[in-house]
Amino acid sequence: MTARTRLAVDIGGTFTDLVLSLPDRTVSAKLLTTHDAPDAAVIDGTRAILAEAGITGADLDLVVHGTTLATNALIERKGARTALITTRGFRDSLEIAYEHRFEQYDLYMERPTPLTDRDLRLEVPERMAADGSVLLALDEAALMVLVDTLKARRIEAVAISFLHSYVNPAHEERARDLLAAAMPELAITLSSEVCREIREYERTSTTVANAYVLPLMASYLGRMRSGFAAIGVTCPLLLMMSSGGICTIETAQRFPVRLVESGPAGGVILARRIAAQGGYSRALSFDMGGTTAKITLIDDFTPQQSRHFEVARAYRFAKGSGIPVRIPVIDMVEIGAGGGSIARVDALRRIAVGPDSAGSDPGPACYGRSGSAPTVTDADVVLGRIDPAGFAGGKLNLWPELAEQAVIGDVGGALGMDVEEAARGIAEIVDETMASAARVHAVENGKDTAERTLIAFGGAAPLHAARLAQKLGIGRVVIPVDAGVGSAHGFLDAPIAYEVVRTALMRLDGLDQGAVDALFADMRAEAETVVRLGYPEGPLAERRVAFMRYRGQGHEIAVTIDGALDPAALRAAFEATYAQLFGRVIPRLEIEAVTWTLALSQPYALPEADPPPPMSEPASPTGLRRLVESASGETVDAPVYDRRTLGQGATLKGPAAITEAGTTTIVPSGFTARIALGGEIIIEGGVR
The missing domain is CATH 3.30.420.40 (ATPase, nucleotide binding domain)
Structure with missing residues (x-):
């Protein structure tokens, strides 16, 4: 910038x-x-x-x-009153979904409820073939009959998703023009604009989701x-x-x-810069705020990307239990584990934490805003991790006695624990929940968490980062400067960018070079129109990806295109990516490309790795704090350090607390901390 x-x-x-x-x-x-x-x-x-x-x-x-x-x-179903207009005979695709059970053995499994009721999923006669030719012309008279229904039902937004419109959007565009003329105030979303790619269910779901939030946003x-x-x-x-x-x-x-994931994405951009600045080629971004925790894998200073995301999952880790949207997204796992996550004792007398949150109103019990349920923040106050007088830079006073009442009342009393042991139980459960999510996410992507660097930010992350690292077998934790507002810092690092996607099924043995070149030229023109609105002049960085598969497979893998688009180069890139993911290639099988993406962005250069900081005297504490350690349950008088007074190279040993306006960093026993050249806190040790 x-x-x-x-x-x-x-x-x-x-x-x-x-x-x-x-x-x-x-x-x-x-x-x-x-x-x-x-x-x-x-x-x-x-x-x-x-x-x-x-x-x-x-x-x-x-x-x-x-x-x-x-x-x-x-998540809260507070969007616009939305109708779906689709090809006759296909209005139930939102409920048919993937035609499988995401929890096979749960007799009471409930699928996510579509954002539009069935009587608001309307049909019109029209049909495009898979190659884009017209099988049945759009029945404009039947479309206009729906206008009375839309007005009578006080519809605020309409999603239009016709079959195979990703190849030929003519019918969708004509339907939009007719509806806009009849109802000028209606918010209209076309699937061919918001998600121009194959797979009817995800394309329709994304279109409806966009229409649902469009008037609100x-x-x-x-x-x-x-x-x-x-x-x-x-x-x-x-x-x-x-x-x-x-x-x-x-x-x-x-x-x-x-x-939909704009805030968490900013945090990952910050983590990418910190990883490059420290030379950490394998990192794990950990963002824990008041409501959720987000975890992302970063390899070679590049966060994992995806084109599929689920919102409002009914089952915490179950794919298919949420509303799918196909958009460019940083691939992350997000769970209901934040400072405001509510703790309780379940029917089996186990401590459970989240996914529901006290939010900002009423907030945790210690906020003194009428909240009474115990939360992770309440537990952290009881454990001595948070200074009640210095929370949020001293702008929000906390009431430790209310935190103790909530923790002992709903958890300690039910399990016969004292208040500190109950608070430690809450903290351990939320840390283990986050660790489990990180393990599952890594395994699903063919990776692991060991030997990575944990980059932690968000108001609650530095309180829990070292213990989370212990559980994941990670030996280094990095806390960026001003970590409490880390995602906002990441916004300032992000480039102006836009990605365009097109489905165009092509076999490599019959690749039409001219068609591919024309496709990318059209995609670049669309992306450049958007990017130039915010970045009028200067060169642009371009990234091309083909989603490819062996013919007969049901899903594709993302293959980065770095050079030529000829069949030999595409085959080599596909086989290298396939072998990395699955450990082998399948000889003599035909390969095909299904979907192509082009991302255009303002140029962005990552920083060079910082040299080691100069040697410095051991840090001097500003006082002591009574701290309960998570791993052992031991109560210690831990030194407290003011982060503003810690210069480059300053070192200290745990147990300790490092305070700043937006958060507090906990350094448990067995860990050491030092201040890097850029001001980051580097915590090491603890892996056994």
Whole structure:
């Protein structure tokens, strides 16, 4: 980015984080999220942080924003009243889904309920063939009959998803034009625009999800823009996408489904930079906030990417139990394990934590805002990990006696434990839940967690990172500077980018070189139109990927195209990728490419690895704190260090607590910590 004064805003389920990057310093703030009007906390926080920095809204060169609003609307079913218009005979594809049971032995298994009721899934006669030829022309009269239904049912948004429209979108485009003329205020989403690729169920599901959140996000982003204008902010407002790139507000208003993981994606961008800065070629990004924890694998300074994501899973780790969306997304596992996650004792007298969260209202019991259920934050207060007087930079006072009452009341009393042992049980369960999720995610991708570097950020992550590393067999933990608002820092590192996808089935032995070249030229033109809105001049970085398979297989693998597009080069790239994933190739089988993607972005260079920090004297503590250690349950008087006083090369031994405005880093017994050249805390040891 060439902008010098930039503001990043990250709205989470519990906190809204702001980071103001100035030419000579950085200022950050953390506020409770205002769920009824999320933009209110953003505008209030912006006023406060600008005043603290001594500048005005007019001095800002750029605002980058990420939000969980689209995700929350899908999870909580608080989107627009949405109808689906599809090819006659195919309205039940959303309920037929994959035609399998994601929990085979659960007799009470429930599939995710579609976002549109069955009587709002409407059909029109039309039919495209798989090659894009017209088998049955669109019945325009039948389409217009539906207008009365849409008006009578007070429909706010419509998703149009016709069969094989990814090859030929003519019928979808004509249907949109007719409906828009009859109902100008109707929000319309076409599957051929939001998800132009094969597989009817996922394409339709993505289209409906986009339509469902489109009016909400358009209204929210409009209020956000007006709110910024009211305080004198006139600079561009860009939005973080799930892919790790940023886009203009106009693109976000058309395709809000691309924002479903925007906040967590920003954190991974930060982790990528920290990995490069430290020379950690194999890393694990760990983002734990107030509501959820997110874990991502990073290899060779590149986060894993995916084109498939599930929102609102009914079963925590079960694929197929959520609403599928096919969008460019950083591949991560997200679980309901944050500071606000609620603890309870289940019917088998086991401690269970999450996935439900106390959020910001009422919040954990220790917030003193009428919350009474014990949460992870309450447990951390009881264990001495959090200073009640210094939470959120001292802007939010905590009540430790309320935390103790909640923990002993709902957990300790039920199990006959004292308050500290009950709190330790809560912390151990949430740490093991996160460790299990990380193990499963790694195995599913043919990788492991050992010998990686854990990069931890978010308000709660530094409290739990060392213990999580122990459970995963990881010997190094890195806590970035200002880790409590890490995702917002990541927004400032993200390039302006956009990805386009097209399905075009081609066998390698009959590859039409001209057709492939024309396909990529068309995709580049579409992507460049979007990217140039926020990055008008300068060279662009391009990344091409083909999703390929052996003929007869049901799914594809992503193959990066670095050079020529000739059949021999594509075969070599496919076989190398296939062997890496599955340990072998299958000789003499035909290979075909199904889907092609092109990502275009503003150039971005990762930093060079920092040299080791200079030797320094051991750090000096500012006091002592009573701390209960997770692994042993031992109570110790641990030294407390102020992170602002720790210079490059400063070292200390655990047990210890390192405090800063947005979080606290816990260094357990058996670990040592040192300060890197860039200010990161590097914690090592603990692996047995």
